[in-house]
Amino acid sequence: xxxxxxxxxxxxxxxxxxxxxxxxxxxxxxxxxxxxxxxxxxxxxxxxxxxxxxxxxxxxxxxxxxxxxxxxxxxxxxxxxxxxxxxxxxxxxxxxxxxxxxxxxxxxxxxxxxxxxxxxxxxxxxxxxxxxxxxxxxxxxxxxxxxxxxxxxxxxxxxxxxxxxxxxxxxxxxxxxxxxxxxxxxxxxxxxxxxxxxxxxxxxxxxx
Ligand SMILES: Cc1cc2nc3c(=O)[nH]c(=O)nc-3n(C[C@H](O)[C@H](O)[C@H](O)COP(=O)(O)O)c2cc1C
Numbered sequence: 001x002x003x004x005x006x007x008x009x010x011x012x013x014x015x016x017x018x019x020x021x022x023x024x025x026x027x028x029x030x031x032x033x034x035x036x037x038x039x040x041x042x043x044x045x046x047x048x049x050x051x052x053x054x055x056x057x058x059x060x061x062x063x064x065x066x067x068x069x070x071x072x073x074x075x076x077x078x079x080x081x082x083x084x085x086x087x088x089x090x091x092x093x094x095x096x097x098x099x100x101x102x103x104x105x106x107x108x109x110x111x112x113x114x115x116x117x118x119x120x121x122x123x124x125x126x127x128x129x130x131x132x133x134x135x136x137x138x139x140x141x142x143x144x145x146x147x148x149x150x151x152x153x154x155x156x157x158x159x160x161x162x163x164x165x166x167x168x169x170x171x172x173x174x175x176x177x178x179x180x181x182x183x184x185x186x187x188x189x190x191x192x193x194x195x196x197x198x199x200x201x202x203x204x205x206x207x208x
Pocket of ligand 1: 015
């Protein structure tokens with residue numbers, strides 16, 4: 001149960017670290033998730049996102065897994081599929097264009113994918129902890145593409161099947177900075193005075 005009154009599937013979304021390593025997604029389900037990303041808005045409709053699809057056991061999965069950070073190496077490989085997001089940069093002559101807006105667009109597409117997963121009864125957990133250069137080399141990324149993040153998708157598994165460290169993460173209290181520290185009026189850093197009282201910025205440990 002999350003504290004704030006926001007719409008589904010944002011309300012129920014959270015990032016689990018215990019996935020069921022027997023669950024598989026069909027190609028149709030994976031395609032549906034990618035369609036959610038495909039229909040995200042983007043600057044100039046340039047759609048600078050690319051996704052590498054790495055179902056558990058696939059060749060792309062085998063490229064990624066050895067390069068996961070220690071903290072991610074236990075839980076990420078158990079997910080049914082990992083999507084690796086990448087941005088493709090346009091060029092200005094020989095110069096690669098600025099990353100800011102394209103990276104924003106990829107993040108937004110990944111948010112759509114993540115929320116589509118939640119709406120399909122799945123769970124998603126994004127991660128940046130992997131050796132980007134090694135994975136990019138292993139996947140043959142061209143010079144104008146940059147890997148950004150992974151999105152592990154699947155269904156929740158049994159906490160008893162994973163190391164204590166991963167099981168424990170799913171019971172950490174989720175928290176957020178208060179809106180007043182984030183939302184400003186015409187003076188940077190000065191809270192927008194229209195903020196209505198909102199729910200607590202922490203969520204209790206028990207979650208669906
Ligand atoms: C770009 C990005 C990178 C992240 N990297 C990691 C990571 O390497 N390992 C991890 O366990 N979680 C990672 N996370 C998940 C965040 O820690 C998590 O979203 C945050 O703590 C908020 O929790 P919630 O998603 O349950 O609301 C990442 C999330 C994003 C969006």
